Amino acid sequence: MTICGKICRCISLLIVQTHMSCCMLACYSDQQHTINNQSLTYLNVTVLDNCSAGTHTLSAKDNDIESLTEASFRISDLCKFYYLGLISLTNNNINTIGKKTFSCFPRLTKLDLSYNKLTTLVEGVFDNLIFLEVLDLSYNSIRHIDTSVFGRDRLTYLNHVYLQNNDLHEMEPWPYVLNSIRFFDIRNNSISRFSNNMGWTYDLREPFLTIVDMRYNNLTDWRDEYLLQYHPQGDVSVDLITYNMDLRDNPWKCDCYVHNIVSRFQSSFFLHIPNDPINLPCETPYQLHNELMLYVPRLNDLVCNVTMDCPEHCICQQQPENQILTVDCSGQGLKSMPQTLPPLPTNYTYVLNVSFNSITEVTWRKYTEKIQTLDLQGNGLQTIEPLAIRETPNLKFMDLKNNNLKSLPNTMQKIVFEMTNLSNNPFVCDCDMIWMGGWIKRSPVFTFGRDMKCTFNEEQYLITEVSNDLLNCSKYLAIGLAIGFGILLVVVTIVVVWAKRCPYETKVVLFKYFGFHPRDKYIVDREAETDYDVYVSFDDENIHIRQWVLMKLAAKLEPTYKMFIPIRDLPVGTDRGDETIKSLERSKRIIILLSDGYEQHGWCAFECQRAEILDFSEGRIIYIKYHDSVMEILNQDPWKTRLNDRKVFSPSGNKSDRRWFWDKLKYELPVVLQKDRKYCFYA
Structure with a gap:
């Protein structure tokens, strides 16, 4: 094209676009077309009139274009730029893109829409871009992506997607639906959860080669369901490695919800394979701050605070490692056992600490049968209701030291002596506690507390040596039998008198x-x-x-x-x-x-x-x-x-x-x- 011809075309374009301050349009022999820094507010075929049908690269960056429609690149229903391979519209004000806007570019390989104001990617927006390889949507305000945009049988050659610095709040399985994707950048969004509105299911016939960069998001609470929704029968620790997601630099909370994936990971061979993308530092709680989540050394530190039905001023925590729910009410001025405790997950038991309170009596509660450990030290405890111990099939340890106990119910025998601490209690030798001698003797020789003593007639005796003869229990037995027979005689007399006076009613009662x-x-x-x-x-x-x-x-x-x-x-x-x-x-x-x-x-x-x-x-x-x-x-x-x-x-x-x-x-x-x-x- 002669110099004169170029000048004529520039003058023609200037007449049409009267709002432009100057014309910097150029079509080079390599078929590159640029319309940069010209304050364009829209794009259509008139603006692109000087661009030949064989143009390979189109750049309209650094303008003020606000929207793109199908008419932006068409003459009537005809597609002019069939051979276009690259479009750069970066740094505009584009906030909407209509359906089939890019349908005229079957050979397009790179599309740059970064630094715009897009909020939504609608259905069909990238249809017919079958050879697109690179899609740059970074630095927009995208909050919603239609499930069909990255659906199967679309964008089959796409291998690089840039969605960093947008406003996405949930992560769909976009990188895995298209097998061609190799890099998916979704850094610096607001993603806090994983979703599956696409209905995708895990089908790993070949290893995923995709690298998914999810750093600098808002991922805080881990849930196994995030990955199980894609692969219900899968192992979450294995799937996490398989997906090649870089989840670093997120404010991870290392609590009870990560216990399952951490325990599975630490029992697998992946524990010994270096893998930087899964080195996820804990943000909270403070005692695990900067610890690597999957490498936490003490799994019993992975706990969750429970507030529902937790007694006032107490701390309740769920600990999956030992399948216990701890309730710590130590030193809270309690005068009785808590009425209720938080509900238990399946197969969990309670560890109840009510030490250093003012509880004088241990009574039965609905949760008693689920207690594994009970700490009652330092309460001034005086009595223990037999039912409170009898109905505790899971009770393994009981701390009763530093109390005011003078006797114990014989139901205590269901707990092995070495799993109790009864020190510093003023036990009194009487006939009702002779069973304690045999209970203590069944423990190993060096068990702490085997030398416990009780008081009788102001003298101290080893509980293991107290006998019926020492306490003269036969006298009390005779008295007890006499009282029992007396009560029985009174009952029989009442029954006979009533039967005599009301014979018919007596027969009715018997029947x-x-x-x-x-x-x-x-x-x-x-x-x-x-x-x-x-x-x-x-x-x-x-x-x-x-x-x-x-x-x-x-x-x-x-x-x-x-x-x-x-x-x-x-x-x-x-x-x-x-x-x-x-x-x-x-x-x-x-x-x-x-x-x-x-x-x-x-x-x-x-x-x-x-x-x-x-x-x-x-x-x-x-x-x-x-x-x-x-x-x-x-x-x-x-x-x-x-x-x-x-x-x-x-x-x-x-x-x-x-x-x-x-x-x-x-x-x-x-x-x-x-x-x-x-x-x-x-x-």
Whole structure:
């Protein structure tokens, strides 16, 4: 191109872009096109008019371009720059890039969008850049990247990605979805967690060759789930090495959550292979500051503070190395054992330190059975409740020194003596502590505390030498037996008197609690050909009585007893008279529910008459008074004669009647073997 031609094209461009202060556009023979430092606010084909179709490099850096769209590089729907291999738009004010903006550049290998104001990478923004190798998006304000941007079968030749100095808050598995990526720089963001919105799963057919630089982020709290979400069955320590992530220079907190990966790493061969990217210094806690996380020498230092349900003024910590939850309430002025402790993870036990308080008595708590170690030294302790020790299957050590204990419950024997410290307690020799001698003797000879002493008659004796003869315990045994027999005699006397005054209630109690039924005179109970245990005769036209029978009486007695309730069990289409007679004859008991309308109900009168004919032995008919008002009728004949010497039960009478109603009713019913009764027999 002649010099004159170049000048003409520059003049033409100046006319179109009247806002430009000067023209520094140049197209060189090597097909490089630059539009630098010209305060461009947008980019389109008019601005690029002097750029030939064969241009290889396009640079428009150091301008004021604010957005890019598909029209920025197209003439109508035609792609002009088919051979473009490099685009540099660094140091502009680009805040948005539309879909398919770069779709005209199938041969583009490098795209530089650094030092702009991008916040989001939308779906399809880099589609058709199949030969792109280098993508520089550093020094923007990117907070969101659509899951499709680095999806499979896209950007298949991409090998270098620069996303440092943006505003990303979570790390997606972008570097691993595309097998071509070799370097992924994501330093100096705000990443605090790993996510998997892409739904990627670990499939390591060949080792990952990608180097992922994640230094200078905000990674503080480690969670195994970060890596397990990609590889649920994987070993997090192995996967961490495999991913080639440089996680240094992050404010790591070395707490209980890192214990699993640290313990796995230290038990693997990776421990002996130098690897700088995993030399992760701990930022907190202060006692582990600058210790390398994966090389922490004392795994029991990896703890987490627990605040939920932690007693006031106490320190609660979860320690995975020993699977314990320590609760330190030492010197906090406690007057009793804490009421509650934090909930335990699976397979954990408590280490409870309540030393140097003012606890005078050890009592049972719901958490007692989960205590492994209990420190009660220096409390002025006086008594220990036997249940507090009995219900401690996990208790391994107990420190009781420097207290005011005069005796111990014999449940202490469940702990081996050498795992206790009982020094400096004023033990008193008495008959209830003779067991301690044998307990102490079972410990090794040189166990601390074997020479403990107790006081008797102002003299000191080795506890191992205290005996029944020394303390004259036989005298106290005789006194105890005499007191015991005296109490037993009083109890038996009370029972006999009560049984004499209330014989019927006594039999009911025996049947209720022991299944003992002192009667054998009901012949009908031994008849094999009976279909029902109970037939219920009642006024089925009264809705209240009907509901009581169906909802309460039946609920209480079935399925233990097989009941026949006419309104419910009479076959449809049959003669009621015949069926009633047949059912009455095949029932062991007949309950007659006496109410206001019972005598006026025709079928009730019929059932009552048939029941009296069948009642050849006392006890077949059971009368229940439902309404108190029927007493006027019952005191007159023929009911007065019918009920002569018969018991009438009432579910709604006085307090005594209501309390005994169901027990007495079941006593009068046929004796059956119930599943919830261990034994049942006749007298």
